[in-house]
Amino acid sequence: MSFDYDLFVIGGGSGGVRAARVAAADGVKVALAEEDRYGGTCVIRGCVPKKLMVFASEYSGMVDDARAYGWDFQAGDFDWSSFKTKLHAELDRLEGVYRNILASNGVETFDQRARMVDAHTVELADGSKKTAKHILLAMGGRPVMPDLPGAELGITSNEIFHLDKLPEDILIIGGGYIACEFAGIMHGLGVKTTQYYRGAQILRGFDDETRGLVCEEMCQRGIDVHLGTNILEMCKEGDKIWVKATNGDERLFDQVMFATGRRPNTDNMGLEDVGVAMGRKGEVTVDDYSQTGVPSIFAVGDVTDRVNLTPVAIREGMAFVETVFRGNPTKVDHELIPTAIFTQPEIGTVGLGEEEAAEQEPIEVYATSFKPMQQSFAGRAERVLMKLVVSKATRKVLGCHIVAPGAGEMIQLAGVAVKMGATKEDFDRTVAVHPTMSEEIVTMKAPVRST
Structure with a gap:
């Protein structure tokens, strides 16, 4: 049977675009449909604009700190209108990058909603139908509103x-x-x-x-x-x-x-009619290779509600291409994923929390909390936390948790060590970088708790 495309991707976010681009670069005939903006949650209404807003919001505290360090200047008012204009110009630029990536790799795009008709057919909003040997669901998720008056x-x-x-x-x-x-x-x-x-x-x-x-x-x-x-x-x-x-x-x-939570974008997609199984939140059920119960249909990213992070969706998209088009069956490793939470103060975390680890095996906990030099000098009372959760049996670091300015930057590198299976003694053997906050990760000698 001949198809219009080798691959049809529904969703123009991080996972869908990566899979489409890489497959097309290999000579696969690919189409992609996106009903909203290219770039998905991360680029348009998530990580990117949020992080830019985090940066903007941190400057108010920096002004007070600067005065404490001897700088004589005053902060003006924050101009939301000016910031918002620049923010949306940047999002427009990034969306253009995503569109260009697809176009330059030969992916045919449709700026409209697509839904499933059968195992090899999608229907676009204009009523046209497209067939494909493989279909990749990458519709992402959305925030949900609670059911209450008003x-x-x-x-x-x-x-x-x-x-x-x-x-x-x-x-x-x-x-x-x-x-x-x-x-x-x-x-x-x-x-x-x-x-x-x-x-x-x-x-x-x-x-x-x-x-x-x-x-x-x-x-x-x-x-x-x-x-x-x-x-x-x-x-x-x-x-x-x-x-x-x-x-x-x-x-x-x-x-x-x-x-108050997010849900996968699977409503009115025709998935039930073609036999794609879904969980109670509407998430698409897939195996370790991102394949649904319908052999021609795969799903990646937030629509599967596995680990809802942009880099994970990208990896799932890459693994899908390896499995389906490169003859190299590839599972996605969802273990020991470093994560940053851009709260204020910021969190960096990888591996197991203390409570989760203690349920699995006997552990030692190494932790220190202190006032960092930069903020302390400025008269701020904020505290940071450096914490390692260690297996008693293997001495492996099961979890690393940091609460501090720049914690996201720190955890990326700590994540490499934890992913490699580093032991507490490996951390101890590493010479401290002084004076830094992160040096405390390698200078904690005695456990504060043991279970």
Whole structure:
């Protein structure tokens, strides 16, 4: 049977674009459909604009620090309009890069929605049908709004980059990394920031000591964090949004942002009709090679809800090409993935948290918390954390956790060592780089806890 294409990719985000580009460069006939903007969540409404907002929000603190170091200048007001214009110009530039990458590699693109018709056929929004030997689902995910009265008055991380003006105050609902990152961003930009989270501590799933310190530092900086708190209802009151919380509070805010979870973009895609199995959140079920139960259909990235990180989607896309088009069956390694969370203070983490590791085997914990030189000299009381979780039996470092400025940069390199199976003694043998914060990772001699 002949097909229009060897590969049809649905979704123009990081995973889909990488798979399409690499396959096309190998001479595979590839098409890709994207109903929104090229670049996906990461480039258009995630990592990239968020990190630029993190940078912008950190300058307010730098001015105070500079004065403490002897510089005599004053900060002006933050100009959201000017920043937003530059931000969106940069996103437009990056989208153009993605489009050019596809075009220069010979990928045919369709700027419209595509849905499945059968195991080898997709239908575009204009009604045309395209056939392909292989189909790759890479539609990504989206933030979800809770089901409560007045929820439509709120925004999500998608809309926060498009605000006409910064609010005077904002309520952020959620305790995951997106909620906590935007709490730091908005506070740093001068917005009075309140955060509600229904759980007992923010950043569920991360090392307890790490998330405890981050929450403490967020509160110290002036973010009004309420744990064990959710909202019951919202309604418009003048120019404000009235919010009633589970703790009995009734308050008014200019903006309410929900960061209460994400779902895969599998609605109305026709997947059930062609026999593609999905989980309870709508995630596409795949095997170790990203293949669905329908042999011609594969899926990568957030649509599979495995590890929802851009570099993971890219690796899954590469492994898909290796498996399907290069005759080299390749599994994606989802173990020991270094991760940065751009809270303020920043987190870098790789491997197991203390609690998770202790459930698996006897461990030793090496940790130190201190005031770093730069901030201490400026009169700030902020603390950083360096922590290693070590197996008693093998001496391998099972987890490394850093809370500090630049933690994301540090964990990338620490991640190499942990991925290689470095032992605590390997860390000890490494000479410290002085004076740095990260030198503490190799100078901790005695465990603080042992289980």
